[in-house]
Amino acid sequence: MDPLPSRFVPISVTQPRRWPTHVARLSRLVRKELSEILRDRRTILTLVLMPVLIYPLLAIAFQQHFLASTLALRKQPAYVIGLPSEQESLIFQSQLELGDNVYRQRNPDKPKQALTIEPVLSTDIERDVKDGRIHLGLRGLPRRGKVGQDEVVVFEAVYKESLGAAQEVLEHIERRLAMANEFFLRSRLNVPGRPPVRLFRLRLVPKTYEAPQRVSLGALIPLILILMTITGAVYPAIDLTAGERERGTMEILVAAPVPRLGLLFGKYVTVFTVAVITALVNLLTMLVTLISSGMGALVFAAGDISFLVIIEILGLLLLFAAFFSAALLAITSAARSFKEAQAYIIPLMLLSLTPGVMGMLPGLKLEGSVRVIPLLNIVLLARDLFEGQATAAAASVVVVSTLLYSIAILAVAARIFGAESVLFSEQRSWSDLWRRPPEPSANSTLANALLCLALVFPTFFVLQGSLIREMSILGRLLAMPLGSALLFGLFPIIFAWWNRVTWRSGFQLRRPGIGGACGGVLLGLSLWTLVLQGLALWTLFVIPKHGTPLPEEHAQLLQAFRDARNQHLPILLLAVVFQAIAEEWFFRGYLFAALRSNSGPWLTIGGSALLFGFFHLVSAGGLAFLSSTILGAILGWIAWRTSSVVPGMFLHAIHNVILGGVLTGVNTGVQDLLPWTWVALGAVVVAAGIALVQLGSTPRSAEAELHPE
C-alpha cells in the first residue's frame, strides 16, 4: 500500500482498554436490540402464543396416542376370546351361557353385568395373544380327564400375563364355568342313579412376551425443545442481521466507532435472550401441560417432576439457545436479504432435526465420540436427564464441547458479519470472505484462533477417545506425540500460514530473557510437589469420603503411565516432552497471542488457562481439569510476563517428565501425601522461580503489541 506523504502521516493512537465502557456500550446495544425486537408483534407471536397453543395440542395428541396404545383392548366393545374351531366355540359358549343363567337366577336383584364376551375363531392362538388381537385364547385339550365317574373337559387358557384385561376376563370365565359345573352337580342330585356329568375346567397358560422397544417420550421432548428454541431465535437472528441490511441500517451501524465483534456480540446476546425467553415460556407451558394432563409419569423415569430436573432442563435450554443463537447468527450474517436468510435457515432446521430424531433411537448412547457430536450430544444428554440416566462426566463433556462450538461459530459469524462482501454485495464476491489477506499480521485474529480451537477440540477427542485408547502401550506412546503434533502443531500452522500471521509474534516465539528462562526451569523442577500435594489434600479432605477411589479415567491414565514407565521409559519421556511442547505451541503460543492482542492480562491468562483445563477435563476428568487450569494459569502468567512461549515450554516439559517418568514409579496414588520436607523444598524453589520470572522480565507494552516487530 502506498504510504501517505509526510503531511498526511496519520496520528498513531493507542486506545486504552476500558472494560466498563465496553460493558456499558454492550448493554446499551442489547437494550436497543431487545426493545426493537420485543416491540415486534411477530416476536410476541413466536414467543408466547406458539408455545401456549402448541403444548396443550401436543399433550392431547400424546395422550390420545398413549392411551390408544395401552388401552386399545379395553376400549373394544367386548372381551375377545379366540377359539380354534366352531365346535369348541359352541361348547364353550353353551357352558358360559349356562353359568350366566345360574348367576342371574341366584342374583335376580343385581343388574346384568356389562362385561360381554365375543368369541372369535383363531387359527394361531399364541400369535393372536402376542399381537393383542385377542384377550384370551381357549383351546380344548384332546384328552379328557375323569373325576370319579364324571368326565372333565379341560380348556387351555392362553393369555398375556401382563395384560390386566386378560386377567379380568379369565376370572369372569372361571366363575361362570364353576357355576355351570355346580349346576350340573346339583341337578344330578335329583336324578335317580346320579348319572355322570361333564365338567369343564381351565388350565392356565400364562405367557410373557418381551415388550417391543418403544420410542421414549423423554427422547421426544428434546426434539420439541430444539424446534421451539429455533422458533424463538430465528426471527431476531434474521431481523438483526439480514433484516438490518435490507432496511439500510446496517451501513450506518457499522459506520459507528464500535468494533464489529462488539456489534455482533450485542446481537448475539439479544438473540440468545429472546431464545432463552422463548425456551422458558416453552418450558413453563410444557410443565404445566404435563402436570395438568397427568403425563409427567410417562415422560420422567421416576414419574415425578422434581426441582432438580427442572433446573437441569433449564440448563439444557440455555445450551440449546447458546448453540442455536450462534449458528443462526453465523448463517443470517451471510445473507443479504430477509428472504435469502430464510432460505439459508431451512437446511439448518432440517440438520437440527436429524440429531433430534436420532436421539429418539433407543440404542444410541451418550458415550465415546458421540459426546462431542454437536447437537446430538445435547439431545442425548436431555434424553438421559429425562430418563434419569445422565452422568456428570458425560454432561461436562457435552457442556464444554457445546460452549466451544458456540464460541467457534460466533467467531465465524464475526468474520462474516459486516464484511465487505456481505455488506456491499453488489460489488463483492463470496470468495473475498476466505481470501488470504494481502498484508501480514502480527497475530491471528481472535475469530480465527477460536475457529482453530473448535476444529482441534473434536479431532482431539476422537483421536484420544477412539483410536489411541484402543492401542497397545507402545502404540499409545508413539501416537500421543504424533497426534499432538497434528492437532496443536499443524492446525495452528495452517491457520497462521493462510492468514499471513507472523510466526515470531503470532506464536510468541521471542527469545526469553535469562530470568524468564531460568524461572521456567525452576518452576518445572518444583511445581509438581505443590500440585501433587494439593491434589492429595483435595482427594483426602475436600472429597467428603476419605479414600474415595480416583475417577475411573484418571486411574486408568495413571495405570497406563505406570505400565509405560516400566516398559518403555525413554519413549515415554520423549512423548511427554513432545506433548508439552505441542500444547505450549498452541495454548501459550497461537491462542495466547490472539487473546493478548484483544484483551488484557486477566482475560488472556484466565481464558487460555480455562481452555487448557477443558481439554484435560475431557481426557482425564474433573481433578485433571482443576490441576490443569491452575497449571495453565501459571504458564499463562509466565507467557504474559516474558512475552515468550519458550519458558513455558521448559516448565511444562520438565513438569511432565517428572510426573510421567519419575513420580509414577515412586508414588502409589494421587491420594498419597508427599513428605512435607519435599513440599517445603518445592515451595522455596517455586518462590524462587516466580521471583526470577517477575524480576527478570517485563511484559511488552500495549504500544509494542500494536506495532510488533
Next chain:
Amino acid sequence: MIQVHRLSKRFYLPGGDSLLAVDDLSFEVSAGEVYGLLGPNGAGKTTTLRMILGLLTPTSGQAAIAGFASSDSPDEVKRRVGWVPANAGLYQTLSVGEFLLFFADLYGTSRQEAKAELKHLANLLRFDDFLHQRCNTLSTGQRQRVNLARALIHRPPVMLLDEPTLGLDVISSQVVREYIQHLRDQGKAVILTTHHLDEAERICGRFGLLHRGRLVIEGTLTQLRESTGCPTLVEMFLKLSEVGPALRNDLAHAGVASVETAIQAAGCQSSRSKRGD
C-alpha cells in the same frame, strides 16, 4: 481535514474478473468547505466515501480524517465523521428520539449533551412535532431529515453526504440544502455526492468530477468554467462523463491525449481557446 491520497479500489468479481472502481484518486477538503464529488452512476463516488470512512479497505493508497488514517485507526475516523449514505434506513419500532439517542450513545456522546443536541437538531431540521413518533410512520422526507440529524448528533467535524436529496420533494430538498449550508458555516468539512448539479453549484465550493473511478477534473466552479469552457456543471458533466472519456480513448489512439482537447472536440470551448492560446 480530509485527505485522500492515491486511493484505488479493485473489486474481484465472481468468475475471476475484476473491476477497478476507484483509480488513483487524490484530493483534499478543508474545514468549512463543501466539496462536490460528482459523476455518473458507477463512477466510484460511493466507494470513495466508504473508503474514506473505513467501511471498505482500499486496494492501494490511503485516506485520512484529521490525520487519522482510515485503514489504521478506523474508530478514530468514524468518531469524526457523520455519514449519510443514500437510502439509509431507520429502526422501524424505535421513536425518532430513541433512534437518535441510541446513535449518540454509540458515538460515546453523553446523555445530557445528546439531549441538548437533539433539541437543537429537531429545531434546525424541523422534526420537533414527530420526535416521539415511531420511525415506521414517517414520510420519505421526514426519514431523511432524521437521518441527517443522526449523522450530526455526535457533532462530527466531517460530513460525508451520499446523495442526501435522493427522492425528496422540493421542500425537503430545501431543508437539506439549508442543513448543508449550516454545516459549512459551522466549519465542517463536507463531501457531497449528488446528481442534482444545479444544487451542487449552489452549495459546493469545489468540485471533483469522477468518471470510471478517475478524477477527471477538479476545482472551483470558476476554475472549471475556465478550463472546460462550459458555463454550467451540467454541460461539463455531460461532456466529461459521457463523451469525454470515450472520445479521449479515440483521441488517444489518434495521438491527442489532453482532456481539454477532448472537451473542445466534444463541444465546449476551453478558456485557452477563448483566449486564443
